[in-house]
Amino acid sequence: MPELPEVETIRRGLKPLIEKRKINDVIVSCDKSFRGKVEDVRNARIEAVRRRGKALLLDLDNDNTMLIHLRMTGQLIFRSSSPEKKIKDFAGGHPNKSFVDELPNAQTRVIFGFETGKLFFNDQRKFGFVQVLKTGEVENEPFIAGLGPEPWHMKVEELHEKCQRHAKAPIKAVLLDQKVVAGIGNIYADESLYYAGVHPAELAGKLSRDQVTKILEGACLVMQKSIDSGGSTMATYVRPDGSTGDYLELFAKVFRREGKKCERCGEIIQKTRVAGRGTHYCPKCQIIRGGND
DNA sequence: CTAGGATCCTGTCAGC
DNA sequence: TGCTGACAGGATCCTA
Numbered sequence: 001m002p003e004l005p006e007v008e009t010i011r012r013g014l015k016p017l018i019e020k021r022k023i024n025d026v027i028v029s030c031d032k033s034f035r036g037k038v039e040d041v042r043n044a045r046i047e048a049v050r051r052r053g054k055a056l057l058l059d060l061d062n063d064n065t066m067l068i069h070l071r072m073t074g075q076l077i078f079r080s081s082s083p084e085k086k087i088k089d090f091a092g093g094h095p096n097k098s099f100v101d102e103l104p105n106a107q108t109r110v111i112f113g114f115e116t117g118k119l120f121f122n123d124q125r126k127f128g129f130v131q132v133l134k135t136g137e138v139e140n141e142p143f144i145a146g147l148g149p150e151p152w153h154m155k156v157e158e159l160h161e162k163c164q165r166h167a168k169a170p171i172k173a174v175l176l177d178q179k180v181v182a183g184i185g186n187i188y189a190d191e192s193l194y195y196a197g198v199h200p201a202e203l204a205g206k207l208s209r210d211q212v213t214k215i216l217e218g219a220c221l222v223m224q225k226s227i228d229s230g231g232s233t234m235a236t237y238v239r240p241d242g243s244t245g246d247y248l249e250l251f252a253k254v255f256r257r258e259g260k261k262c263e264r265c266g267e268i269i270q271k272t273r274v275a276g277r278g279t280h281y282c283p284k285c286q287i288i289r290g291g292n293d
Numbered sequence: 294c295t296a297g298g299a300t301c302c303t304g305t306c307a308g309c
Numbered sequence: 310t311g312c313t314g315a316c317a318g319g320a321t322c323c324t325a
Contacts, residue, residue: 003318032302054319071319073303094318096304107303125302127319143320169296178320186318232318248318255318276298278317 002070002093002232004151004183005223007054009231010076010092015049017078017090018058018112018119022046025113033109033123036132040064041112053147053182057138065135067144068121070094074128077234079103080117087116091234095246098122099234147182151219154181160212167205171215173275174204184219187248187255188226190280192218194254199288200274200281206289225251254280 002010022045028034044060051057056076058066068076075093080086091099098107103120110121110130121130131141138144148154148162159181166174174180175189184192193200195218198211207215229250230236236247248255253263258271258280267284 006318069319072317073319123302124304125317125319127301166295173296176319188318277319 002054002074003185003188003223004051004054005188005226006093006232007051007056007070007183008227009233011049011051011056013090013092013233014076014078014119017080017087017116018046018114019049020045020047021114021116023060023112024115025111027111027113028109029104029111030109030123030126032126033121033128034130036130040132041066052144053150053178054185055144059135063135064132065138067131067133067138067141069128069131069143070123071125071127071129073107073124075099075120075122077103077120077122078117079120082116089117089234091237092232093122094124095232095237096124097244099237100244143178146179148178148180150182151184151216151223154216156209156213156216159216160207160209163204163207163212167203169204170201170274171198171204171207172200172277172279175215175219176275176277181216181219183223186277186279187252188219188223190255191222191252192216193286194218194280194282195222197285197287199286200279201272202288222251254282256280 023041026038026042044062046058047061048059056068070093073094075098077091080089107122107124108120109123112119133141162180163174172189175184192215196211196214232247238244254269257269260269262269262282262285265284267282269280270283272279
């Protein structure tokens with residue numbers, strides 16, 4: 001999915017387009033994608049656009065909040081209805097051609113109608129969802145309640161302790177666990193570990209405090225760089241020359257770079273499987289200490 | 294309690 | 310060309 005930087009990019013992009021605006025209509029074309037009652041959302045005004053980990057939170061003026069989780073392939077796409085496009089279009093989330101397709105299309109699950117345009121919740125695999133809950137209950141919602149701290153609020157001590165608690169799990173699995181730290185997914189787990197020079201399959205319990213420090217530092221730096229570079233949006237998906245690609249090239253050193261040279265040492269980046277996920281690393285910069293001391 | 298694997302769903306791509 | 314299996318930027322549920 002869209003990981004923390006992608007969701008933050010959506011939050012920033014959508015905020016000026018939908019905050020303080022009234023939702024005139026809601027069309028649900030896939031029941032699985034919308035949890036709750038449409039009546040609790042229709043005719044409500046969006047008061048705030050927040051984010052926690054990978055979850056986007058839209059607070060409404062009727063004491064309800066929409067929790068949106070994009071999971072693997074979710075997207076939020078705003079199409080302005082003003083003819084001269086005074087209000088700009090925006091698209092963020094999983095980058096694919098829906099960013100620029102005619103909408104709705106086969107992957108459109110929910111449509112929110114505003115006076116100024118339409119917001120499409122698209123999701124190829126239907127893992128993502130929009131969930132309506134009472135604003136006061138957001139903090140008690142099990143997923144939200146269980147989240148670890150945002151990476152930049154996390155203390156090295158706490159991450160180190162959690163590595164000890166999950167001593168026999170590969171460090172990558174620990175980073176992907178949202179209860180440990182919020183917002184890291186497959187891209188940023190790989191990139192953080194590359195930054196720190198730690199092998200993804202290294203057992204978490206074997207890591208020194210310095211290594212944990214580096215990993216957390218890497219997570220914060222890479223995520224910030226992703227946000228600063230514009231994240232995964234329509235603007236980064238469509239290149240100036242009109243061709244399509246994605247924004248990974250703007251910051252990724254290992255993710256989807258298997259077969260290419262490591263920028264640090266020239267070794268060929270490898271792809272393998274760790275924690276059940278495709279995993280990219282430099283076999284020279286990221287040595288596994290492993291062992292059994 | 295932790296760790297690991299299957300599972301939800303659709304689409305794409307490599308290999309035969 | 311058509312089929313098949315693997316895999317995908319996530320999280321949960323089940324089992325050991």
